[in-house]
Amino acid sequence: MKLAVVGGGSTYTPELIDGFARLRDTLPIEELVLVDPAADRLELVGGLARRIFAKQGHPGRIVTTSDLDAGVADADAVLLQLRVGGQAARNKDETWPLECGCIGQETTGAGGLAKAMRTVPVVLDIAERVRRTNPDAWIIDFTNPVGIVTRALLQAGHKAVGLCNVAIGFQRKFARLLDVTPAEVHLDHVGLNHLTWELGVRLGGPDGENVLPKLLAEHGDAIADDLRMPRAITDRLGVVPSYYLRYFYAHDAVVRELGTKPSRAAEVAAMEKELLAMYGDPALDEKPALLAKRGGAFYSEAAVDLASSLLGSGGSPVQVVNTYNRGTLPFLPDDAVIEVQARVDGTGATPLAVPGLDPLYAGLIANVTAYEDLALEAALRGGRDRVFKALLAHPLIGQFEYAEALTDKLIAHNREHLAWA
Known part of the structure; x- marks a missing residue:
């Protein structure tokens, strides 16, 4: 198997x-190719990757290359985790919207657009x-904004599934609070990427007992603190919104907060500099603790689970993914991309009923x-008017002057x- x-x-x-090293029995990778145009970073990351495999006894080969076509040739699955423009572009996304009194964030609002x-044109070119080299390869998209990018891939006819770590993060958190294994926790996870709610937390499967009321009653303060929202919100709703709902439920307060501190991009850029220095240490043969602060917790477990199910090597039969709606939410078009529990196998993802x-x-x-x-129309076709309409339609903007x-x-x-600008 090549990834x-x-x-x-x-x-x-x-x-x-x-995750690939620890879960090698679930996803038996023979060759892993890391593709990146930044040769200096790739050398550091690739070196640490090989040491992690060696320490954990993984027999697979790790190859690094800046040649995209060579890297993806004959791959069974291609995982996309790009950031076009790097942290510098993210820093802009998180700052210039604040000048208009709107959220500065990399995946929603004006920054998300x-x-x-x-991103969309670059991802479509890669796909x-x-x-061309391997039409049977699955594309797993972890690149934000995942919902829009996944929809672009699916509309272009690619074998693609979108992935986010929000759901698996909740699953692991709730399992700890309930003192059960993560496999026993099933989430009634519904919405769009970065716009989701946990409407239920069930033990044992989709038809199991809903213990969400118990979780909120006994651990409401801890859950609310993790969301950075008042406990009154979760108590009033009786559900657990994703962290990203704070941009909607507390927009003005978050704008004020963001205006008083460095951007998250600035924090991450500093962290990345430190991480890359660590990765260059030939004695380091495991992921450093600092990486947990970078974000993406449990990303590897989610990626292994999804890839192994798509490639027929195991994996959970039901996972939270981003895929076509297909009537699951009847108030949306069938070709909208939603984030829900789905059955995943070699044919792709089929959403469960909601x-x-x-x-x-x-x-x-x-x-x-x-x-x-x-937003997708603007990304595909360009033009100032299309950008304006997307911004005007966004519920975090919605005013002519701001748009x-x-x-x-x-x-x-x-x-x-922007090729058209």
């Missing part, structure tokens, strides 16, 4: 490597090159889906990445 990781020079990669505009949703959640999902439709100003700022800050 390729495009964006393999990311500081995330040792998390992925650690900017990232989609930069076409994968298809009970009727409270309008409180369905309304916001429908609104953001409409924005994502317009006009943010359109100009988005184009100005991303001109080098």
Whole structure:
């Protein structure tokens, strides 16, 4: 089995490597290719990756290359983890929207649209090159904004599934609080990527006992603290929203907070510098503790589970993924991309049925889906008017004056990445 990781020079990669090493019986990789245009980073990450494999006794071969076509040739699956423009572009995404009093964030609002505009054309080009060399390869997208990027891939006819670590993070957290194994915890996880709610937490499977009320009653303070939201929100709703819902439920407070401290991108850039220095130490043969602060917790376990199910080597039969709606949420088009529990096998992902949703959640999902439709159109076809319409449709913006100003700022800050600008 051969896997390729495009964006393999990311500081995330040792998390992925650690999971591949530990879970080698589930996903028996013979060759792992790390592909990245940044040769200096790739050398550091690749060296640590080989040492992690060696320490854990993994027999697979790790190859590093800046040649995309060679790297993905004959791969059974290609995992995408790109950041077009790097942390410098992310820093802009997180700062210029604040000038208009709007959220500065890399996956939602104006910053999220900017990232989609930069990313979708690059990902589609990569996917076409994968298809030319190996049309049977699965593409696993971890690149944000996952929902929009996955929809672009699926609309172009690629064998693709989107992946996020939010659900597996909740699963592991709830398992610890309940003192059970993660495999015993099934989430009623519903929504769009980075716009989800845990409507139930069931023990033993989709039809198991819902222990979410018990979790909220006994551990509400800890859960709310992790979400950085008041406990009153979870108590009032009776569900657990994803961390990203704080940008919607507490927009103005978060804007004020973000205006008083360095951007997350600045923090991550400093952390990456330190991590890369660690990766260069020939004595280091495991992922450093600092990596946990970088983000992406449990990403490797989720990636192994998904890849092994798609490739027929094992994996959980039901996983949270991003895939076509196909009538699962009846108020959305079939080709909307949703993030829900799905049955995953060699044919792809089939969403499980979802009970009727409270309008409180369905309304916001429908609104953001409409924005994502317009965002994808802008990313695929360009043009100031398409950017403006997407911004105006976003529920975190929604005002003509803001959309006009943010359109100009988005184009100005991303001109080098926009072929039409």
